[in-house]
Every structure is written in structure tokens, then in C-alpha cells.
Amino acid sequence: MQRRFLDYFIISTKGIAMGAADAVPGVSGGTIAFISGIYEELITTISGVKLSLIKTLRHKGFSAFWKQLNGNFLLALMSGIIISFVSFMRLAKYLIEHHPILIWSFFFGLILASIYFVGKQIKTWGLPVYIALILGTLTAYYITTLPTLASNESSYFLFIAGAIAICAMILPGISGSFILVVLGAYKTLSDALHDFDIKKIVLFGLGAVIGLLSFSHVLKWLFKHYHNITLAILTGFIFGSLNKIWPWKEVLTWRTNSEGEKFPLLEKSISPFTFDGDPQLTFAVILMLVGFLTIIVLEKLGSKRG
Numbered sequence: 001m002q003r004r005f006l007d008y009f010i011i012s013t014k015g016i017a018m019g020a021a022d023a024v025p026g027v028s029g030g031t032i033a034f035i036s037g038i039y040e041e042l043i044t045t046i047s048g049v050k051l052s053l054i055k056t057l058r059h060k061g062f063s064a065f066w067k068q069l070n071g072n073f074l075l076a077l078m079s080g081i082i083i084s085f086v087s088f089m090r091l092a093k094y095l096i097e098h099h100p101i102l103i104w105s106f107f108f109g110l111i112l113a114s115i116y117f118v119g120k121q122i123k124t125w126g127l128p129v130y131i132a133l134i135l136g137t138l139t140a141y142y143i144t145t146l147p148t149l150a151s152n153e154s155s156y157f158l159f160i161a162g163a164i165a166i167c168a169m170i171l172p173g174i175s176g177s178f179i180l181v182v183l184g185a186y187k188t189l190s191d192a193l194h195d196f197d198i199k200k201i202v203l204f205g206l207g208a209v210i211g212l213l214s215f216s217h218v219l220k221w222l223f224k225h226y227h228n229i230t231l232a233i234l235t236g237f238i239f240g241s242l243n244k245i246w247p248w249k250e251v252l253t254w255r256t257n258s259e260g261e262k263f264p265l266l267e268k269s270i271s272p273f274t275f276d277g278d279p280q281l282t283f284a285v286i287l288m289l290v291g292f293l294t295i296i297v298l299e300k301l302g303s304k305r306g
Contacts, residue, residue: 007297008073011038011080012080013080014033014038014265015076015084016083017036018033018077018080019080019084020081020083020084020092022085022169022176023084023089023091024092026095027111027172027177028171028175028176028238029081029176030168030169030170030172030174031118031172031279034118034172035114035118036297039172040071040223041193042077042170043075043216043220043223043277045069045221045277046170046213047213047254048068049213052070053065054231056068059143067095086193090190090193100249100284101247101280101283101284102247102280103303104245104246105287105288105291106288106290107245107285108247108291109241109287109290109292109293110291110292111241112242113291113293114238115235117295118231119273121150121231122228122232124228125228128274129228129229132229132230132232133233133236133239134238135233135236136233136235136236137240138240139236139237140174140238140241141241141243142240143179143240144178144184144242145243146182147182147253155199155200158187158189158192158203158204159203159204159207160177161180162186162203162204162205162207162211163207163210163211164183164211165185166207166208166211167184167215170212170216172235172237175244176239178244179188180258181234188200192204203231222237244254246269247272248270248271248275248279249268250267250268250270250276251266251267252268262284272284272305
């Protein structure tokens with residue numbers, strides 16, 4: 001299909017939404033890609049990045065290379081993701097520290113709506129699909145209960161963290177940023193982006209590229225051979241992740257970093273009516289509805305090809 005400038009602009013806005021989601025520990029940009037209708041094209045495009053592209057470039061020229069790469073799609077999407085992720089990471093950090101209930105309420109509504117829109121794409125339900133759904137849910141829930149590791153300041157550790165986190169970032173329901181938090185790399189990366197530490201940023205980026213190119217082949221194979229089961233697992237991932245983004249939490253244990261700052265180590269979800277403090281229930285419900293409606297809008301955009 002021949003795309004117009006408007007089509008690529010819409011793809012960029014979807015990238016912006018993906019980048020904003022990935023910047024929040026607990027929310028997956030893969031969910032946004034899935035809902036907005038570009039997930040399978042994204043996986044197919046990424047898995048198509050291989051050495052044969054160099055051969056195409058040498059023998060057929062840049063135009064053929066760019067077309068085989070699906071370069072316009074990648075450029076439009078990645079521009080939106082990178083700009084949004086880098087800029088929104090600071091805002092997300094501020095909102096999580098100062099208005100946690102409100103930001104989590106918005107994303108809770110967003111993810112809740114996502115479960116329906118991803119799940120409805122399962123064409124045939126059977127015992128294997130139900131088992132996949134349950135396993136996906138339990139796996140994601142378990143990940144949300146993992147304690148945070150101590151912050152790792154090593155530049156080369158960011159390479160490993162990037163490879164692991166990027167796999168989560170393209171999985172609906174599994175938050176790449178939350179994986180960075182669990183690994184103890186989130187603060188190191190956010191500080192590197194804030195301070196423009198080129199070495200750390202490049203190492204993280206290289207790890208992410210290698211992880212992405214490897215994992216995309218696995219996902220493409222799963223979609224081709226086990227489409228419904230794969231969708232069921234991804235739906236379960238989204239459902240299980242709701243525990244992480246439930247707005248009202250009770251901190252069970254704290255950890256103190258090298259600078260003397262205290263951070264929650266283990267938390268559990270509780271009722272807003274037993275929350276120690278102002279539950280901000282009215283604003284929380286409103287933001288949940290806004291998040292829910294945001295997914296409906298994205299799904300409408302995704303119904304358009306592109």
C-alpha cells in the first residue's frame with residue numbers, strides 16, 4: 001500500500017504514545033503498538049533487518065534497500081518513540097514521585113481497556129488458548145511482585161539491561177521500564193539521559209538493538225505458527241500487569257541508596273478505602289476513564305491501515 005504523508009504522521013503519533021508508555025515503569029509500549037494496529041508490521045519489519053540488506057544496498061542501490069527495510073515506517077515510528085521516551089522520562093519521574101495515584105489511575109484505565117481490544121483478536125478459543133492466557137497472567141503478575149535490585153552504576157551493565165528491557169518493551173503487558181527498575185538500571189539510564197552521558201546511552205542503545213533484532217524473530221515465528229496462543233499469552237501479560245499499576249499501594253519494605261534516598265522495595269495493592277492518606281478517588285476515577293477512552297481513540301486510529 002502506498003502511504004501518504006498523513007499516514008506517516010499518524011504512525012509518528014503512535015510512536016510518541018509508545019515512547020511515553022515505555023517511559024513509565026509498569027506500562028508497555030508494546031500494548032500501545034498492539035492496540036493502534038501496527039504491532040505485527042513492527043515485528044515483521046524488525047525481524048527483516050538482516051545481512052541481506054547490505055547485499056541489496058550494494059547491488060540495487062539505496063532506494064531498494066530502503067524499501068526492503070520498510071524504512072519510512074521505521075523512521076516515522078522510531079522518531080516518535082525516541083523523542084517521546086527521552087522527553088517524557090523526566091516528566092514521568094516527576095509525576096510518579098509527586099502524583100503517583102493520578103498517573104497510575106490514568107494508565108490503569110488505559111491497560112484495562114487494552115485487555116479487551118487485544119483479547120478480541122483471538123479467533124478460536126480452546127483449552128490450549130485458555131492455558132496460555134492463565135500462564136501469561138501468572139507470569140506477568142509474578143514479575144510485578146519482584147523486588148527492586150540495588151542501582152547498578154556500571155556503564156557496561158546498561159548494555160545487558162538494554163538487551164533485556166527492549167524485549168519487554170515490545171511485549172504487550174510487560175513494561176521495559178519496570179524491568180529496568182527491577183534490574184536496578186532505571187535511575188542509571190535516566191541520569192545518563194539527563195546528563196547526556198554519551199557512553200552510557202550508546203551502550204544501552206547497542207544492547208537494545210541486539211536484543212530487539214534477536215527477539216523479533218522469535219515473536220514473528222510465534223505469530224506465524226501459534227497465532228491464537230500467542231495472542232492469549234500477550235492478553236495474559238496485560239491482565240497480570242494490572243497489579244503493578246494499581247494506584248493504591250502499601251509499602252512493605254524500603255531501601256536506601258548510596259545518597260541516603262529512600263525508595264519502596266516491596267509494595268502490595270490495597271483498597272483505596274484503606275489507603276493511608278488522601279486516595280484522591282474522584283480524580284483517580286476520572287483519569288481511569290480518560291485512559292480507557294484513550295485506548296478507544298487509538299483503536300479507531302489503528303482500524304485505519306497504517
